[in-house]
Amino acid sequence: MCQVAASITYQSLFRRFNKLSAMSGTALTEAEELATFYGLRVLQVPPVLPVQRADYPDAVYKTVKGKSLAALDELLNMHRDGRPVLVGTTSVESSEVFASKLRELGIKHEVLNAKADSAQREGEIISQAGRLKSVTISTNMAGRGTDILLGGNPAMMARLRVREALAAAAGTACPDVAENFYPAKLSEEVVAQLDAAGATLRAELAARPDSEGGPLLSLEALDEMLAVAASSADVYEGSANDLTRDAIEAVQDAFEAVLEPEKERVISLGGLHVIGTNLHDSRRIDQQLRGRAGRQGDPGSSHFFLSLDDRIFRLFGAERVKGLLDLLRVPEDQPIESPQVARVVAKTQEGVERYYFELRQKLSDFDGVLAFQRDATYVKRAALLNADAAEMSASLAACVAGTVSAIFAANWKDAEAPAARAATLVGKLGQFFPKLALPESALQGSRAEAEAAALSAAQAALVAQDAMLEEAKAGLSLEAARFVSLLQVDTLWTQHMKQLNYVKDFAGLKAYAQEDPLEVYRTEGDKLFDNMQKAYQQNTAFSFAQYNPKQKAAPADEA
Numbered sequence: 223m224c225q226v227a228a229s230i231t232y233q234s235l236f237r238r239f240n241k242l243s244a245m246s247g248t249a250l251t252e253a254e255e256l257a258t259f260y261g262l263r264v265l266q267v268p269p270v271l272p273v274q275r276a277d278y279p280d281a282v283y284k285t286v287k288g289k290s291l292a293a294l295d296e297l298l299n300m301h302r303d304g305r306p307v308l309v310g311t312t313s314v315e316s317s318e319v320f321a322s323k324l325r326e327l328g329i330k331h332e333v334l335n336a337k338a339d340s341a342q343r344e345g346e347i348i349s350q351a352g353r354l355k356s357v358t359i360s361t362n363m364a365g366r367g368t369d370i371l372l373g374g375n376p377a378m379m380a381r382l383r384v385r386e387a388l389a390a391a392a393g394t395a396c397p398d399v400a401e402n403f404y405p406a407k408l409s410e411e412v413v414a415q416l417d418a419a420g421a422t423l424r425a426e427l428a429a430r431p432d433s434e435g436g437p438l439l440s441l442e443a444l445d446e447m448l449a450v451a452a453s454s455a456d457v458y459e460g461s462a463n464d465l466t467r468d469a470i471e472a473v474q475d476a477f478e479a480v481l482e483p484e485k486e487r488v489i490s491l492g493g494l495h496v497i498g499t500n501l502h503d504s505r506r507i508d509q510q511l512r513g514r515a516g517r518q519g520d521p522g523s524s525h526f527f528l529s530l531d532d533r534i535f536r537l538f539g540a541e542r543v544k545g546l547l548d549l550l551r552v553p554e555d556q557p558i559e560s561p562q563v564a565r566v567v568a569k570t571q572e573g574v575e576r577y578y579f580e581l582r583q584k585l586s587d588f589d590g591v592l593a594f595q596r597d598a599t600y601v602k603r604a605a606l607l608n609a610d611a612a613e614m615s616a617s618l619a620a621c622v623a624g625t626v627s628a629i630f631a632a633n634w635k636d637a638e639a640p641a642a643r644a645a646t647l648v649g650k651l652g653q654f655f656p657k658l659a660l661p662e663s664a665l666q667g668s669r670a671e672a673e674a675a676a677l678s679a680a681q682a683a684l685v686a687q688d689a690m691l692e693e694a695k696a697g698l699s700l701e702a703a704r705f706v707s708l709l710q711v712d713t714l715w716t717q718h719m720k721q722l723n724y725v726k727d728f729a730g731l732k733a734y735a736q737e738d739p740l741e742v743y744r745t746e747g748d749k750l751f752d753n754m755q756k757a758y759q760q761n762t763a764f765s766f767a768q769y770n771p772k773q774k775a776a777p778a779d780e781a
Contacts, residue, residue: 275516281557289529310511331357349378373485380474391420419465498526624759657683706765
């Protein structure tokens with residue numbers, strides 16, 4: 223059975239850093255959340271080149287069928303003109319459905335989603351997404367961090383071509399690229415540079431002490447080598463990295479010469495066109511998709527196709543939009559692209575963002591209650607890991623004192639006869655401390671006197687246990703004390719987190735009784751944390767006092 227040993231929210235994790243900063247092209251819509259959670263201001267930096275992308279108003283349909291047919295029709299029109307098209311979907315399933323329609327129509331396309339075969343070819347697919355007549359279907363999160371260059375990405379293509387050559391030389395398995403992927407056949411001179419880089423790499427691998435009869439290089443190591451070669455990092459002259467850098471530059475120059483006219487052609491057609499087939503829960507993700515077109519001052523356009531059956535409308539406002547369409551007597555296959563509908567759509571998406579923001583804020587508030595307890599526990603754990611013998615002894619002494627105090631608090635009854643009370647206390651103390659030497663008569667005075675006598679006897683038992691462990695093995699007492707202490711910290715913290723999850727569910731129900739769930743969670747959480755501290759002291763004292771190292775068996779007599 224799986225148990226959570228540690229957890230932390232993203233907000234609490236990031237707040238542990240002394241300094242926070244970031245750059246994003248889509249952070250403006252999240253300015254309030256960034257300010258609330260992290261105290262960060264969002265500053266908008268204007269682009270160097272003016273944005274030339276045309277963002278068409280969202281087209282809203284009554285049904286998914288009407289939306290899908292309209293999006294497909296627009297894709298086909300763009301494809302006939304030769305414009306590259308990027309279709310954004312919100313799930314792997316919807317990307318596969320759209321791809322199946324294109325296969326039926328015989329439209330060549332690429333699918334980029336979270337599937338393993340697709341993810342391995344991410345660089346290849348994105349590098350081709352800006353070429354003439356290219357059609358790419360992608361989930362909204364796929365291909366981030368890579369610009370879609372109009373006419374193709376010669377730098378990425380060059381790296382893939384060089385990787386292919388080096389992988390063959392090193393005996394490394396490398397995914398094949400699509401047929402006719404490379405825009406030009408390389409000259410003999412460039413091929414010779416690739417061969418030289420491959421031969422040098424093969425020689426360097428063969429000279430490694432761990433080659434074991436055959437030069438081997440993982441694909442990950444090869445990609446790392448290509449990243450170094452493609453950068454401006456220093457490399458040794460004549461090394462495989464050096465020759466690889468020359469080969470990448472030569473291949474890139476060859477591809478650029480062929481792709482430049484294609485780039486001009488794509489620009490004249492209007493650049494990349496992005497088709498969105500659904501709205502995400504966050505406007506930021508939709509803006510990421512729109513932003514794939516019109517990069518670096520290039521032309522481009524985007525158009526989102528929506529239906530009232532989409533998840534975001536079904537959950538957060540379909541009735542308002544549907545009522546508007548019914549009022550206007552709009553047929554199922556006719557879109558509405560008006561400022562009034564756009565405002566309703568924007569209002570719906572803002573409502574979704576507000577809903578999830580409030581959920582995250584509540585989660586952060588609840589985690590704030592846990593944060594103090596988590597920090598205190600981690601500080602204690604770190605102290606135990608680094609404690610020396612004196613510090614460990616002091617920690618154990620505190621556990622013993624807390625245990626004795628808890629035993630007296632639970633078992634001292636003023637109305638009970640002194641002899642009977644003393645017998646009970648000695649019995650309880652003996653369960654925790656087997657080496658306890660304490661006569662019952664010592665506990666028949668006042669409570670303060672009895673507790674002082676019991677504490678003195680328990681500390682003496684602790685000293686006796688320490689001596690026994692040291693006699694068995696030098697340093698064993700410290701090792702045992704550290705082990706049992708850390709074991710209790712980890713075990714009790716895991717149990718504490720499980721209990722707090724139950725408390726969180728219980729606290730949520732308290733809202734029906736007009737009680738603040740957060741306050742209920744804080745009150746109950748504090749009680750559980752106090753109980754955990756008492757349990758730590760008692761369990762640690764008990765475990766150390768009971769610890770008995772196994773004795774080695776005596777050697778058998780010789781015959």
